[in-house]
Amino acid sequence: MDTASLVGLILLIGIFGCIALGFPIAVSIGLPSLVAIVTLVGFDSALIASPQRVFTAVNNFTLLAIPFFVLAGVLMNSGGIAGRLVDAAKVMVGKMPSSLAQTNVVANAMFGAVSGAAVAAAAAVGSVMTPRMVKEGYNRPFSAAVNVASAPAGMLIPPSNTLIVYSLASSTSIAALFMAGVGPGLLWTVVVMVVAFIGSRRFGGNVATAHVSFGQGLLVLWRAFPSMLMIVIVIGGILTGQFTATESSAIAVVYCLVLGFAYRTVKVADLPKILLAAARTTAIVMLLVGVSGLLSWVLSFARIPQLVADGLLGLSDNQFVITLLMLVILLVVGMFMDPVPAILIFTPIFLPLWITFGLSPIHFGTVITFAFCLGVITPPVGNVLFVGSMIAGLRVEPVIRRLLPFFFGLAVALLITAFLPALSTWLPIQMGLMAPT
Amino acid sequence: MSNGPEKSEPAWLGSARTFSRSLDRVISIACIVLFAALVLTVVWQVIARQVLQNPSVWSEELARYVFVWLGFFGAALVFSERGHIAMDFLVRKLPNRWLRVALILAQLAISGFIAVVFVWGGLRYVEQAWTQSLSALPLTVGPMFLVMPISGALIIWYSVLHLVEALTSATPRDLLVAEDVPVIAPPTTDTLDEGPSSDTSKEA
Numbered sequence: 001m002d003t004a005s006l007v008g009l010i011l012l013i014g015i016f017g018c019i020a021l022g023f024p025i026a027v028s029i030g031l032p033s034l035v036a037i038v039t040l041v042g043f044d045s046a047l048i049a050s051p052q053r054v055f056t057a058v059n060n061f062t063l064l065a066i067p068f069f070v071l072a073g074v075l076m077n078s079g080g081i082a083g084r085l086v087d088a089a090k091v092m093v094g095k096m097p098s099s100l101a102q103t104n105v106v107a108n109a110m111f112g113a114v115s116g117a118a119v120a121a122a123a124a125v126g127s128v129m130t131p132r133m134v135k136e137g138y139n140r141p142f143s144a145a146v147n148v149a150s151a152p153a154g155m156l157i158p159p160s161n162t163l164i165v166y167s168l169a170s171s172t173s174i175a176a177l178f179m180a181g182v183g184p185g186l187l188w189t190v191v192v193m194v195v196a197f198i199g200s201r202r203f204g205g206n207v208a209t210a211h212v213s214f215g216q217g218l219l220v221l222w223r224a225f226p227s228m229l230m231i232v233i234v235i236g237g238i239l240t241g242q243f244t245a246t247e248s249s250a251i252a253v254v255y256c257l258v259l260g261f262a263y264r265t266v267k268v269a270d271l272p273k274i275l276l277a278a279a280r281t282t283a284i285v286m287l288l289v290g291v292s293g294l295l296s297w298v299l300s301f302a303r304i305p306q307l308v309a310d311g312l313l314g315l316s317d318n319q320f321v322i323t324l325l326m327l328v329i330l331l332v333v334g335m336f337m338d339p340v341p342a343i344l345i346f347t348p349i350f351l352p353l354w355i356t357f358g359l360s361p362i363h364f365g366t367v368i369t370f371a372f373c374l375g376v377i378t379p380p381v382g383n384v385l386f387v388g389s390m391i392a393g394l395r396v397e398p399v400i401r402r403l404l405p406f407f408f409g410l411a412v413a414l415l416i417t418a419f420l421p422a423l424s425t426w427l428p429i430q431m432g433l434m435a436p437t
Numbered sequence: 438m439s440n441g442p443e444k445s446e447p448a449w450l451g452s453a454r455t456f457s458r459s460l461d462r463v464i465s466i467a468c469i470v471l472f473a474a475l476v477l478t479v480v481w482q483v484i485a486r487q488v489l490q491n492p493s494v495w496s497e498e499l500a501r502y503v504f505v506w507l508g509f510f511g512a513a514l515v516f517s518e519r520g521h522i523a524m525d526f527l528v529r530k531l532p533n534r535w536l537r538v539a540l541i542l543a544q545l546a547i548s549g550f551i552a553v554v555f556v557w558g559g560l561r562y563v564e565q566a567w568t569q570s571l572s573a574l575p576l577t578v579g580p581m582f583l584v585m586p587i588s589g590a591l592i593i594w595y596s597v598l599h600l601v602e603a604l605t606s607a608t609p610r611d612l613l614v615a616e617d618v619p620v621i622a623p624p625t626t627d628t629l630d631e632g633p634s635s636d637t638s639k640e641a
Binding site: 018019020021022023024025026027028030031034046047048050051052054055058059060061063064067068071242243246247250251253254272275276278279280282283284286287288290294336337338341380381 | 465468469471472473475476479480482483487497500501502504505507508509510511512514515516518520521522523524525526527528539540542543546547549550553554555557558559561562565582585613
């Protein structure tokens with residue numbers, strides 16, 4: 001057996017074996033990578049090179065955007081933003097049939113966009129909306145399913161930490177990725193709205209369209225306006241080139257802090273706790289990024305991506321078939337893995353093949369993120385599914401049954417995202433952030 | 438291995454735990470201070486360039502190293518809390534005896550990996566890069582790199598403690614982390630019409 005296959009085998013069996021045994025994923029990636037590096041370059045070189053790889057991977061100014069966006073999200077959460085966004089969403093879609101379900105979807109898209117975290121959106125919006133939907137006669141598992149299905153849209157709609165991680169793994173522009181995420185993110189939201197609309201005929205409740213006067217509506221939108229303005233500041237700053245992504249994320253923190261003080265929902269005494277909560281999330285992501293530095297190095301050193309590409313191309317030389325195969329693999333992986341480690345592992349493996357098709361790495365970013373967004377709402381490992389069910393006071397199984405139509409619709413949306421590059425690339429190309437392919 | 442009286446814990450384990458909690462507190466404070474410093478550094482970078490029209494030459498490098506220190510210390514803290522992402526849905530199905538074996542293996546894997554890469558390799562690199570200058574700050578790479586062996590030693594301490602717990606606990610199942618829960622309890626304030634019943638944010 002040649003070295004490349006041996007290393008590939010070590011990584012494949014090692015990583016998935018360790019994960020199955022319940023080791024922390026960072027160690028499940030790191031330990032087999034270390035063994036593979038030792039096989040390739042010997043123990044002494046591995047000893048001096050490995051810590052450097054880990055350190056270099058995290059010693060990166062772009063990566064700093066993640067702690068800041070996480071911190072901004074935690075500040076928003078403590079700031080009672082969810083209630084304001086729910087009200088704004090209600091004014092926007094409250095006149096539609098199945099209005100409460102639609103309100104839930106739109107509120108999740110907005111909250112996900114400002115906080116960038118699907119789990120936080122499902123928790124914050126769900127705890128407001130699910131009880132309200134049940135009270136209006138909606139079927140409880142259906143209400144939970146609507147909340148769960150709509151929460152991940154925020155991982156595609158900018159600003160998004162998941163896209164920042166992909167930008168690190170693929171060395172692509174964050175600004176272009178952020179703009180590329182808009183189309184698929186909106187598609188996700190629209191698909192969930194359509195399925196929720198159809199489902200509401202069977203599982204919906206009273207058509208309670210509380211009449212809101214124009215003035216009242218304006219007031220509600222005005223009260224949600226400062227939270228939405230954050231997106232404008234962050235994205236605007238990046239797009240106009242005034243700030244780097246990291247700088248604009250730091251500005252988002254300051255802005256959220258000012259907002260929290262102004263609304264009197266954040267107190268100075270809370271700050272240590274808030275900083276610590278954000279530090280935890282940051283550390284989890286950072287350790288994963290660090291050990292992935294080991295993995296991606298050993299992958300490229302042993303030319304594993306070429307091996308995988310040859311293997312896939314050996315099955316078929318049809319680009320359509322290969323892409324479908326990749327999507328299936330990504331979906332299956334997403335069922336078991338969290339998006340961040342999954343992106344860090346699979347970007348270096350699949351991206352080179354994607355590029356040989358003449359497709360853009362920016363486009364691949366939205367495809368891989370979309371696929372792993374589906375993963376967070378699928379069992380056996382799906383944080384958003386678990387949190388959404390817990391908030392509705394339900395076990396996971398009844399929610400899964402009501403989620404099935406959403407899965408189906410979103411799987412179709414994934415195909416559209418994968419085979420219609422313009423959905424992702426049109427906006428960044430129009431804004432001059434990437435070259436037309 | 439799983440027989441023995443209910444409390445088969447060695448006596449020193451209690452004091453080791455107490456020491457760990459104090460260690461947790463010290464690391465937490467370090468993380469809070471580092472995070473605050475990080476925010477201030479990057480905000481300063483923006484102010485210096487946009488407002489004072491005098492771009493800072495050192496802020497980016499400082500921010501990077503503060504972040505790395507924050508990240509590694511935070512990682513040690515999360516190891517203490519068993520908070521790193523793991524997939525234990527298979528292990529959960531195991532009978533107690535094999536569950537214990539899996540828990541022991543996990544801690545051995547953590548200690549082994551961290552000992553080789555963070556501590557041993559880290560110290561070798563610190564030595565090698567001790568006098569290598571940074572580009573903007575008047576410091577050298579070696580001391581900055583010390584965070585890896587230091588946080589590595591902390592992680593190994595926690596891991597050995599968890600290993601002893603896995604070996605001695607009468608109920609190894611309790612040592613699994615609860616299912617993922619949101620870090621943040623969602624408080625909800627004023628809403629348009631009927632007040633929402635926002636008391637559903639259970640933290641497990």
